[in-house]
Amino acid sequence: MSKYSYFYCPEGIESRFELLVFDNQNQPFLPLTEHYHDCIGRIDKSSALSYMQCLLPFFTWLDQFSNYQGKKVKWDDSPDIIRIAIEDYLMNEMACKVRENDTFRFVNRTNKSPNTVNRFLSALKSFYKSLIRLKQYKHQNPLIDSYAILNDYKDNTVGVRKDKPLMPSKAGTEDAAPHRRLTDSYFKLINEEWQPEIIGDIHLPYQVYQAGKKANWSLREVVIARMLFETGARASEVIELTIGDYRSRKSLQEASTFNKGSHEKRVKFLRFSKDTVKLLMQYINKERKQFDELQRKFDDLPDEDPVFLTELGTPLSYPAWYYHWDNAMKECEIKLNPHKTRHWFVTSRLREIYNTSKTEAEIQQRKQELIKYIKWKDKKTIEVYEHYFDEESHRKAHDGMLESMAQKEKEYMDQQKNKRRKKSSIKVIEGNYDDIEIDDEIQELLDGLE
Structure with a gap:
């Protein structure tokens, strides 16, 4: 069809x-x-x-x-x-x-x-x-x-007056219209409130990198995948980076980029690892250079040039990049939409915040820093992730309680076994030999003589 x-x-x-x-x-x-x-x-x-x-x-x-x-x-x-x-x-x-x-x-x-x-x-x-x-x-x-x-x-x-419009709120004569x-x-x-996906597998990036290796990813795909997991950016925010975006930040581990709805205006930055910096520069100065029409290295490129190129020397587009991502996921039978790397990043950052912060005030401060970095328009979005960690905290506490219960049960059962052993192995001879302990085998012999 x-x-x-x-x-x-x-x-x-x-x-x-x-x-x-x-x-x-x-x-x-x-x-x-x-x-x-x-x-x-x-x-x-x-x-x-x-x-x-x-x-x-x-x-x-x-x-x-x-x-x-x-x-x-x-x-x-x-x-x-x-x-x-x-x-x-x-x-x-x-x-x-x-x-x-x-x-x-x-x-x-x-x-x-x-x-x-x-x-x-x-x-x-x-x-x-x-x-x-x-x-x-x-x-x-x-x-x-x-x-x-x-x-x-x-x-x-x-308004409340018949056939009359609503009075302004400053008049104080009737309830204000709901905004x-x-x-x-x-x-x-209906019943379709958006909820971000929570992805808690700490090994997910490495599974994806291995999938890329199996699918023969070029260095370009490797760098983009690493940036997605390390920055929490949307795929287009990484794919459409320019040389000037990278040069505009004072740190070699950062690049400026646009946000959803910012109409290409650079309103936020991405931060990635030193290892990714090395791979990025290796890509620009070697692999990318092959497809650049003037065979230029990083220092010779103008700010407006794209960081990532196709093999035809044109700016890399989302569909052209997704083709390679999708091939790798299918090759290793992984069902993973690229946007889930963003959810993985947020989940991982929050886990790190909860695990390393010493006070509640420090937790709140670092969460606000994350919200500013990720550029969420609705700050309540983070509450869904927090709910996940509340549940995780409950699971850990509950597991601790269950482990304690299991240990107490084992201790109790061991105690009961010891009591039974003492009753069966210690016998007292009636008569003048109240303090003599009798071995089980001897006791059996004596019982058989009765």
């Missing part, structure tokens, strides 16, 4: 598109192509590609299996028709339960649903935003519930 797919523009071909999507007839499909390029600059390329990968199966399904009144649904149909198709896809392809509620739908994942339901809905919402912005979709966004926003707005602006973000999604995923 043919599917929607995408290909990058070949080297040497001039095109305004760096990526082109093809439909299931192998014809260029511009709506998805335009959406991808509209996303670039608004979100990072890895996120734009992630959206693309969520949308391709839906558009394949739309062409082959969708049905509305006996006809296939087209992407540019009216919002009502598009919503019916999406609802069918959620239920039949993603094993979700969809429940009607006034002007929108509640979506519940089941144990058969993939983890990408939320991302799929976000991607589709983004797709129609782009096509409306580009004036290629003439209707309202099917993924937006305009009625809910209007009704919520009315509820929060109508909360109004959700505008037509499909509302």
Whole structure:
């Protein structure tokens, strides 16, 4: 069965598109192509590609299996028709339960649903935003519930006086309107609060390095993998580093980089080990030099040049790097999304903080330093990791209690055995020989004479 797919523009071909999507007839499909390029600059390329990968199966399904009144649904149909198709896809392809509620739908994942339901809905919402912005979709966004926003707005602006607007809060005559973000999604995923994954295997990086060795990773892939585990950065934040990013820090173990949503502005830094510094410089001055058109070493490179190059001498992209990562994981049968290296880093840093800090004040200070380093927008994110360590602390304390109980039980049983031995091995002869101890075998002989 043919599917929607995408290909990058070949080297040497001039095109305004760096990526082109093809439909299931192998014809260029511009709506998805335009959406991808509209996303670039608004979100990072890895996120734009992630959206693309969520949308391709839906558009394949739309062409082959969708049905509305006996006809296939087209992407540019009216919002009502598009919503019916999406609802069918959620239920039949993603094993979700969809429940009607006034002007929108509640979506519940089941144990058969993939983890990408939320991302799929976000991607589709983004797709129609782009096509409306580009004036290629003439209707309202099917993924937006305009009625809910209007009704919520009315509820929060109508005052207690009949047919009068809400008074300003400084008037003190009525309760202030609640300040909360109004959700505008037509499909509302419920019970889907994001939780970071906790990865506690301290040997995980070394398993990945061995997988890379088995898959014949070049030094470039080794350096990137080490940076991911040692810095807690997102893959794109490492892959898109420039020579200037590395030079901009006073320490050789650091590099400046962008953050999610910073629009390429360098707002944070990464710190890595001395061993990785050695490998990085070895890569730049030897392996990278081979693919640089001017065969330049580190000192001769301009700040704007990328740290990591392809074998064609072009800047390394996330998809090109992921190909090598994915090969290594498959080779060693490891199921590991690159983003999990970030969760591993946070888990490991927190473990180190709890194990080495001497006071509660020191723990809190070092946690705040970690939050600033990792650049979390929501500081409450760390609470989920802390909950993990609370559970780990309980497990350790509980294990200690169980070990103590087992030891006490052993001591008790040994004590009981000793009592029985004393009773069976010490006998007192009646008569004038009260203090004489008799051996077990002699006692048996005496008992047999009775």
